[in-house]
Amino acid sequence: MDEDVDYMAVRPIHEMRFAEFANAIVPGGGAYLSRGDLTPRDDHARLATLWNIADRRVTHYVAWRRSPLLAQALPPNARRYEFHDVELCETTSALGLDSKSQQDIGKTAELVAIRMAWLAAVQSHGQQLVDEGRNESFDDGVADDFVRLSCQWMAHPWVKLQLLEYRTKKLAQQPAAAPVFSSDPSWPNTQVIVAESYQAQNEADYLAERESIDYWLNKFDTENRGWSSAFAIDAWDAADDIVIAKAKIDALERLLDSQRKHVQNLEQVVKQNKRRDAELFSNHSKPGRPHVSPKRQAIAQQFTAKWVKSLMTTLEVKSCARLEDIVRNSSQRNWRRWLSGHAVPTQSSLTDLQAAKVVRGQKKGLSLKDIATTPTYDELLQLVRLVPLSQGRLPSGLGLWAKP
Structure with missing residues (x-):
């Protein structure tokens, strides 16, 4: 039986210790160039924003494409996360990684997303207990993990182990990982943002993955971003901004x-x-x-x-x-x-x-x-x-x- 099916059939997420959940869920995603300004949460403030096309940021996104069944048990707001690189710089440094490396920031995004997803699932179940008036408590281990991840999550043993394995793997790479820049002479200083594509491990996961519209949105968006020059990037940005501006109007x-x-x-x-x-x-x-x-x-x-x-x-x-x-x-x-x-x-x-x-x-x-x-x-x-x-x-x- 598939590993995801075992977890889903025997242990709901709110009964799983954090390390158990983190080892079962498999993050997938990548990074893409996005507008420089952080999108305001207030809708009225968002309507007043303008896109400074010259000020781009790298946005890292994390989804659970290789764990579709486990991901379906998560609250809807925990099934995909997006982070601007500037949001993750301080956390990346606190983890002992290089805040100037998009690769290290990407690793931070994965760790943060896994933590947030587990917390969201536990909180959602707790709210359900309150709404239904049920007097139940969490397992002591789950409660301990919840407190630890809410306060000092970087000190959690699973997080420390992940960082150790990541640093070891990175040091073993020859040559050392470094930002990749375009070789096109018309725009040689543009950093190339490489998004890793994940494929489902078996036929059941593959079929489940393709049933999600989010899968196709990401697939088509990634394919459309196969630009040949900086001019193509500017044209795409301008066309996208026209659509956004008309919607705002x-x-x-x-x-x-x-x-x-x-x-x-x-x-x-x-x-x-x-x-x-x-x-x-x-x-x-x-x-x-x-x-x-x-x-x-x-x-x-x-x-x-x-x-x-x-x-x-x-x-x-x-x-x-x-x-x-x-x-x-x-x-x-x-x-x-x-x-x-x-x-x-x-x-x-x-x-x-x-x-x-x-x-x-x-x-x-x-x-x-x-x-x-x-x-x-x-x-x-x-x-x-x-x-x-x-x-x-x-x-x-x-x-x-x-x-x-």
């Missing part, structure tokens, strides 16, 4: 539509609050237009003038007319009144300037809010929002009156 448009609806709902809440405010407090001469504290108004005028002066200094302009000329969709009249302290920008007028871009000079292309000033654009906007204050009460719309 669709997602951002959906997000924008939802935000517009959210703003409309909030505007209704503001109107309801202002009407209720006028009903409750008859001293409001003009409903919806709170009184302004003269003291706050003076402070806002002071910092508005400082902001305009700082902006003019940063943009190297000496007149409000010139400021209007280089800041798109801005008004010389407003700049002059804000600079002289005769007026404070309204919240809406200041918000309209948020995306205004500089069209000339060293800061060309920058949005107004992204230019370093004292105070900053965001600080001034916050101050302007806080200035209106009805006498002795909270700003209209901030009380506990109308609900959305």
Whole structure:
């Protein structure tokens, strides 16, 4: 009977000691060139990222292609792992390996993936016990391994043995393993990333492996990356980025539509609050237009003038007319009144300037809010929002009156 079948038929993963599991599971995978920036976990942050095509990283992936039956017993998130090389450098050094060697980083990826997969399986079973209200405990050996791998996993005997065998094998190689660089004269400094391909050991494993879509995705992706030159790499990256960018545009448009609806709902809440405010407090001469504290108004005028002066200094302009000329969709009249302290920008007028871009000079292309000033654009906007204050009460719309 197949070794995987023996393990699966007799011992579930949560009953296996770590060394037993680690010896039974066989990592397979390799490495490929990927985008340089680490993908943000937050989806909104991911939508805002751009691919710097010149800053590539090596991504190491680990799957369990030669242990398909054992891998199927793992939680779905433990069936494949991907690590950027920069994520593994510190761990590789801590293991006593060379963090500048992609081969050593690849070994680290295997060890980390095996540890994470076993922990995930044990944690998944523990959560299942809690959900079902079952009062069961793990075997003492399993519990001991779980604590050890959660705290000082590099000191585990199995990990130490793997490192010893790896170093011994590496030293025996002649010549010593070294990065392989392309011999193509058009791009001689490009390091060649070699992905090792694994074949199933028997017919049953082979058939099971081919039933997984993940197998075909990896196979086709690897075959498509058989580039002949650096130009082919750039063309592939650019085509891939176009697909990603279009998907992001669709997602951002959906997000924008939802935000517009959210703003409309909030505007209704503001109107309801202002009407209720006028009903409750008859001293409001003009409903919806709170009184302004003269003291706050003076402070806002002071910092508005400082902001305009700082902006003019940063943009190297000496007149409000010139400021209007280089800041798109801005008004010389407003700049002059804000600079002289005769007026404070309204919240809406200041918000309209948020995306205004500089069209000339060293800061060309920058949005107004992204230019370093004292105070900053965001600080001034916050101050302007806080200035209106009805006498002795909270700003209209901030009380506990109308609900959305």
